[in-house]
């Protein structure tokens with residue numbers, strides 16, 4: 360029996376192989392007589408799980424040696440405070456606002472930075488376009504510039520990260536990559552810090568990944584909690600306080616799964632990117648060709664992970680969702696702030712799942728158009 364296809368935006372589907380493996384190891388991890396949740400984070404068993412997970416993430420995302428990988432808690436929303444606590448130097452920070460998540464981040468940063476400057480915003484377009492980097496109004500000497508590289512709610516993705524140097528800025532780029540981490544390679548030459556919660560594309564909620572260039576450590580504000588000071592976390596291999604051990608273990612299983620993925624000649628994250636492009640194209644092409652469904656986002660910045668769409672006749676929304684559920688297509692209801700539908704098609708969603716959704720959408724259209 361196949362499990363249903365789960366289109367949740369997060370917490371979201373996890374590869375079945377990962378869940379099976381975790382289930383098999385639940386009571387006794389590798390003959391240790393303990394489940395992972397029951398282990399000391401300082402014991403050799405958990406240390407080996409942690410070191411493997413970190414090494415695999417570094418390999419998968421090709422993280423250069425001058426970057427530290429931190430496994431923290433608090434999620435993306437806590438990072439909205441932790442980033443300015445660590446990097447703002449209580450000076451000016453720049454934001455490019457492209458949807459709900461960057462709006463939320465900007466609001467929180469204002470508690471810690473002397474000034475939060477909006478370098479560009481897509482708000483006038485109802486967050487359906489990305490402001491062209493050539494027109495961004497960067498402030499001189501900003502401590503950093505924040506973007507959300509994939510807006511989970513509005514379905515907008517930077518397909519290329521901005522090159523701030525070429526825009527005349529020395530500010531480090533901070534990216535919130537919560538909802539597309541490991542869906543494609545990262546251009547680390549353009550990034551100072553990347554953060555993301557695990558529960559969209561990596562594993563269970565409770566683990567937050569922070570990947571930060573070493574020269575940005577050690578400038579936290581005096582009020583920064585020690586457990587959230589990147590320097591302290593890095594110096595203690597993410598074990599200044601007890602790390603989210605279960606989340607790290609599950610993420611590690613997903614990293615192993617990612618390393619096994621193949622698409623033609625491609626492996627790992629490059630294979631996922633090719634698959635994600637094919638999945639997104641299948642769904643967007645169908646929506647664009649149909650007079651029954653609509654996606655409002657400009658074609659050049661449509662998210663490959665989160666596809667919000669609308670039925671032109673919104674009175675049919677409930678029937679659409681009920682029929683989807685009957686066919687094993689789960690959690691397609693859109694975010695309340697946007698309405699309509701949203702299909703999140705993270706790494707764990709196979710092409711067959713997107714095909715099943717498109718087949719259902721076609722059938723529903725035929726019955727109701």
Ligand SMILES: *Cc1c(COP(=O)(O)O)cnc(C)c1O
Nearest residue numbers: 434435436437460511537538556
């Ligand atoms: C889900 C999400 C968050 C919030 O994560 P929490 O774990 O709830 O704090 C932040 N940013 C983005 C882009 C997200 O998708």
